[in-house]
Amino acid sequence: MSESKTIDARNTFCPGPLMELITYMKQANVGDTLELLSTDQGSAADVPEWVNKVGHEIVSNEKRGDVWYITVRKTK
């Protein structure tokens, strides 16, 4: 059964949101979704670029207040 998990990477400078996402993606199973919470401007662009390059799927990407909510599905 696929799972969904939230990664709270708000207000963190190191290791940072994309590094956190990569860590959790390695632990996840194909089909799982991960919701990344980030306050880092750079990762708003970085995360979709990485997800597309590796071939996973961006389910949603929106900014509410100062926080980006990026949901990613592991596809392989």
Added chain:
Amino acid sequence: MKILVVGGGTGGTILANNLARRLAGEIRARKVQITMLSASERHMYQPGLLYVAFGQMMPDQLYRDQASLLEFSIDFHVDPVEQFQLDQNQVKTKSGKTYPYDVLVIATGSRIVPEEVPGLSEGAELFYTEEAAVKMYKRLREFQGGKVAIVVGVPHKCPIAPVELVFSLHSYFKTRGMLDKVKIKYHYPIGRIHTIENVAKWAKPEFDRLGVEYETLFNVKDVDAANKVVNSEEGTQAEYDLLIAIPPHRGMEVIEKDQLGQGGWIPTDRHQLTMMGRDNVYVLGDTTNLPVSKTGSAAHFEAEVVAENIASIVKIGTPVRDYDGKVYCFIEAGHDNATYAMFNYQNPPDLKPPNKSMHWFKMSYNQMYWSSVRGLL
């Protein structure tokens, strides 16, 4: 009250010594007892491994006997925990003993798992263990020139190590008069050359100035050691004559086996440093799942907060401090220069230009570490 500290590395040692001093009266009155269980009778100063890899420190300089670093009142045993029975407030150890506790502190650190990347152990120099650091130095001595590739596994402890490695390699090859025979290329998992934006902003022009090439969004998929090629998850390749890797890490096996946390990373409250759902279990250092650098420095600042809080719980029944995410990292910039990055959850680091005195301060800290874990600094 029985306080049990599991792990005698940076975090566990600072915590136990700090607590033993704060609770000296209670320990004398036999109201409190501090026990430490560790997996080794020796304590390694891990940052020294980078210097061993460049022939600047000898391995025996990295160690002290763990017992010699601890306050006399701490009951210390080399007897690794094999089972955490948190519902019963006890742990079972390798020797078959059971240790009950009222308060548990877990500081078991992390381990490298190069075997998770096919070909990495065969193809790459690693320097994250004593044996690997010595092997890397021997390899550097023999190296006649060619392509040097640096790759970075995720997650890893000491996030500054990849850039320090680049500067140290450049210095080393320059000193040996081989720079014209060497091409250094750095590969990094995310979209800039360091995860801390200000470190990336500082290091990029430095890399350009030194002629170091870089590729970002490069996560190692596998290494073809026979053909000397690294394949990335992103579909690109890196050729090398000498490959140096920061290996991926996990927490300790026992943490995973007992389902304390996926990957060996224990879900931890950002500010109180308690294990999620367990108010009498504290977690420190590398084994937390906190979005904080896995560094001795983070372990140190966390240990101070936990010590103060456990002591205040004993004395007045409530914690008094929050961890604010503080980390302080030296950054060796090569050619006897260094700078530092200090940051917390709210404030990014503001990097100063590297200078010689920071480098010599770091060299002194390599010795001062022992006073620091004893709690004398």
